[in-house]
Amino acid sequence: MLVRDRHGSVTHIDAQALVDVAARLDAVITVDVQAGQFATSGQHVARVWGRTQVEEADPKRIRRLIWLGGERQLHQYVGFGLRQLVDIAERALSPGISDPTTAVQVIDEIHRILRELVVRKTPSPYVADPDGRVRVVHQPQAIDGLIDLGVREIAHYGSDSPRVLARLTEMLTDLSGCALNRYGSTLDGLSGERARVDLIAGRLPRPRARES
Template identity: 45%
Template sequence: MSEKSTGNATVRVRGAVPDVPRETWWQRLWTPFWMIPAVSVIAAVVLGVLLPSYEARDAGDPLRFAFEGGPDAAREVLGVIASATISVTGLVFSITLVVLQLVNSSFSPRMMDGFLRSRTVQGTLAIWLSTFVFALTVTRYVWNSREGDDGFVPRLSVTVAFVMVLTCLGFFLAFIRHILSSMKVANAVSAIGQETLALAKKMYLVQEGDASLEQGPTWSPRPGDARQPVATTETGSIVWFDYRRLLNWATENDAVITVDRRVGEHIVEGQCVMRVWWDGELTEEDRKHLNAAVGVRMERTLTQDVGFGLRQLVDIADRALSPGTNDPTTAVQSVQELHRVLRYLVTCIEPSPYIAEDGGDIVGRPVRIVHLPQEITTLIEESVTEVHLYAEGSAQVPQALRSMVEDLLDATVPRYRSTLERLRALLAEEAEESEEADS
């Protein structure tokens, strides 16, 4: 979102294009868990072919400390490296499955994606697989002495394979450390809170200075205005909107686009996701272009969805308060992370639902997009009321919720005070009923 300075304060210029993160094609390329291991294996095959071939053409001494054994020794070393690395790869894969099962059963199924996106896990699997493939590929270029030659040992390649083994050991230690850290609920909850808070700071700006400066352009349709629905061609959760793409199309065609769905909502194929208020006729190419501005995935992500981060924390608290788990301390830790994120949100201003054409004076320019940003009041209510519902009968969690709401009331800007006061009354009423039941 654009900003401007007024004295010592910086405020949001409402109506500008939201400067929010979205997935690029480069990020989508590296998102799948298998992508880095697959690329590493291909690179190992290429290196395993090119490096011995280069050594075969250049008979010079490649390295002072290169491998000095004969063909039999080289073949044995490469064989040991290959067998050991593929065995440990199976172990790494097995440990990963165990941790995923633990995360799914103890914390929340929605945390699995964060673990699979870990570069430590992907890098560990990649280096062990690539070392295995490299060792096997280089073995093809080792031969004993034959008639007319003295045999050939790609000394540099064998040395590189040994160095890759040392790298594997380093990654394995990092992997074990990552696994142990991931199994600690405090670390897992804190990581979600930190990632959610970082996204919240990108999506929402702190309200500073005169609140009247937040005003921006508005728009409302007139009776009889022509409009055409744009249906999605995918099924899943909305994870991002490309507002710049929508704005450029609307400006070029002198149209207004109203987005009917929020980030985080689930949509099905054929459901209307936006409407175009325009006198022209939408072509199939136009519909594809507009649909390409909506990122849809099977699972919610933290690309633009602050609510998803809060949802993970609430789910962990709910799971911890279930009769089968009965772990109120974990629920309190989740409430503490919710407190961390919400304390920032209650100091922010919500993005304007109206986005105008680019230009120096936003207020004087026509609105081109009307969207539905996630409302901070809704995020607050959902975070508190659901945990409160599951915390019935707990001693720790209601007190943590009351302390959180009291602190949020001290930090909040005026627009969220009524919501927080209503939640405080709800929690106080519950506390009074509990005291009466005990007496």
């Protein structure tokens, strides 16, 4: 096990350089942290699997390939940028502010980001050497989770705003039409959220009360 000797946010994981290290050791390196995650001093960040002893694995070099910074970087962790946008929308929709215009503008940005993501494949967690042997197992950002992040909370906090609900419905409809098939289950899972949005916005008939 390899631990950090300081704390900070993981800003970059050099998977290819880790592959080179693992191939030289004839081992497999598993990375226990994800880009954007906060790592504390003493926390496990990677493990070396094989006959190699930890000392032989050059733990300092491996730790240097998992970069830490004082702040999360948007270009390395899309989820952090989405989280910030969602937080802005939620603050705009809070009772004390009630600014649906800002929330709709935030959804515009989220729509732009998600539209680029849903036509891409989530990177494989397995990285192989030139001979095809898996050398590194890491935790890439899952696009399914990013889709959910960009939709669900705003739908909840914006349930009283027809403008916000209409914009969310528009975004979800567009994403469903252009996304790769692999994201179908995620978007289908949000269909219940979209139906609720449509219901509140008056686009679907309300279910009749059951007769006693």
